[in-house]
Amino acid sequence: MAASKQWRTIIASPSTGFRNDRSTRFRAMQHRNFRLFIAGQLTSLVGTWMQNMAQQWLIYRLTRSAVLLGVFGFASQVPMLFLAWLGGYVGDHYNRHRGVIATQTASMVLAFALAALTLTGQIRDWRGAWVIIVIAFLVGVVNAFDVPIRQAFLVQMVGREDLPNAIALNSSIFSGARVVGPAIAAFTVRWVGEGGCFFLNGLSFVAVIVALLMMKIERAQTKPSQESPLKSLVQGFHFAMSDFPVRSALFLLGVLSLFGLQYAVFMPIYALDVLKGNVLTQGYLMSSAGVGALLGALHFAARTNYRGLARWIGATSTTGAIGLLIFSGAKLFWLCAVVLFVVGFAAVSQTAATNTLIQSRVPDQLRSRVMAVYATVFMGVQPIGALIAGGVAKRISAPHTLTVFGALVLVGSLVFLLRVVMRLARESTEATKAAASN
Template identity: 40%
Template sequence: MGVNSREHGLLRALRSRNYQLFVAGQGISLVGTWMQQVAMSWLVYRLTGSAFLLGVIGFTSQIPTLLIAPVAGVLADRWDRRRLLMINQTFAMFQAAFLATAVLAGFAQIWLIVLLSLLLGTITAFEIPIRQSFVVELVEHREDLGNAIALNSSMVNGARLIGPSVAGILVASAGEGVCFIINGISYLAVIIALAAMRIAPRPPRLRQRQVIQELREGFTYAFGFSPIRSILLLVAFVSLMGMPYIVLIPVFAKEVLHGGAHTFGFLMTAAGCGALIGTLYLASRRNVVGLGRIIVLAVILFAVGIALFALSSYLPLSLAALAMAGFGSITLVASCNTILQTILEEDKRGRVMSFFTMAFMGMAPFGSLGAGAMADIVGVRYTLLIGAGFCLVGAGIFARNLPKIREKIRPIYVRMGIIREITLGMDVANGRPLAQGEQHEREHTR
């Protein structure tokens, strides 16, 4: 691929050597991660047949994020992020190895699975804020940051296409334990890639205070600035009300669509396919301008996709609905991530991204637990329909506040050179009058 296509195309962030290594390592590991997630859900449902226990697994794998992510954000702002990630991924590898041993040796009971799910959730709670703030260090050209975030999401969802399909085949033919073994081995790719990176040392912090003081400072900064606050609240609300659809997919695969592990894998792959399309679309965008409107549309598409999936008893329609939901969910998350990474101050990046992790993953366990309980009472269809309705409400509130959010973000974009200041019909950057209709067009695309 030529240099010019890299500089202006979908893969322009790969100009940075460290980011290339990151993509290579993460790409392999994420396939294993998705394989383990699918195998874990199917194992729990096979052993118990309980939608509620699926919700419990979802809860235990994500609840540590709510408690630990803020501390991880402080550590990400204090210490070497690469070293932290290498330690973290080593612990994740051992967790997968023990889970595989338990399943293959035949002593995997539901209490042990819940405990190991809680352990993995704790590891993930440390990993995500550190990794998200670390991406900025890997990109040599600041203008490639949005593209790097979108490509990172593309990588996650590319793995989401491969992992569930492979897991469905392996679970049906060899059992869940093989998936856990492969996931454990895949962590070696990340560890090797991190070790091969050349990272410039970060400047030492002039002062270092207690964790609680730094958390308070980060919280005041994030929630005192309305654009960051609005984004975090929207992501938290959608994660609480809409994202729990994932934990109920095994129920739809078996009870509604009358399938097995293969069907479950296909449904997860469909959601991943839609998400991959969404991330490729975001990667093709030149900058962050206009992402506010895209966020609103993404939430609407997500809600409609969930509602259609809830109502469908026909596999092709269910696959299409999950593809729509996957497109909407990842477009929402990646767009919000891109805006935050663009506008926040560097010395608070780790803490703000920890709050983003809390919003995205910290609220989901409560949604998973609630969805599992509600599904046993009113059924899986009504559970998803109620969640979709609340997501539409969230989109409406964010859309109403969007003009105020744009007004606050605009000076930051101007200062960074992302957009040109427009005053009294003049293009200030070039010192020329705007052509007829040009001012309206530029304002409309903010």
């Protein structure tokens, strides 16, 4: 009976699980540690989005190469594919609070290094583009440890009851920074150059490090590190693959990461070549997607239970795929901006729901390791897609590449709706009838 009830909490149901009152939407903010976390993260993430956009713009300005844009996306994310499991192992066996402080400090050092190289004129041609790619790779190595540790650290700040809301609010600040960061970056690049963006990003990490140091975190129970990291990885992976809802949601998230999020790789190309604009055009497009993502995260933050997550994941994935198909053929700025708003809303809604579904089902002792699987699928698969996107775009153009990718995401979404959501609905109905008969 308990197992049947657990299945029913994640399927589509008449109850949407959403409420609109402010106390529900922001309930995780009652925790002092989480308020500090949000304040620091928002500042830092604005800087991160500034740096990301400035890096893409600088590479394309120096080389005019879609391939190198793909290589940049690959280098910045591929460490997640191979090292996230080690980050999960560290998060489950060592102090997560100290771990997050260490990763944020390392990211700050790399940002200042990139700023110094750019401001001193060391990055000025195609060779400089490769320097940017190498530093992006090193940042990716840091993120491979940071993401699973930071995701698992959320529960220590808010507890299990407010964890879904904390996940959604964390997604909302990521999305909010995605709105502000590219816009600031566009004007900063235009006025003082890309090096200014990198320097401001370095400064932004000071806020999050100070916030982390101000937290009062109860010492968590961590297991002595008696098992090998490889065995640790297998345990987290085994749980994720043996749980049908988790496995299915991760599969669809992988499709989104591999194909659906690659539109960001081509933003400089759309701004300069398709829409005949400039760096401000790129900033506006990225901010439009960010506004949609922010509203999607805030909408999801109103959820008070886990009911309907599977249907929500399938619906948002389908919506995002259709939006991507429209964007691929758009030639007007306003249409691109509107469609990217929808794509941003759908993508963040899907990822927040997937994160919540997983964290609602994983035991605490496996949390970091299972979140490492989530991080690998969500962020580790993206570099492969970026590399594929750059190579395909060289042959058939960026818009046509996005058409193909959008179609693949749509197929994956329909499969999820038809095979996963319908199966869960049938099993829920059968469980309800069995419970009634008893």
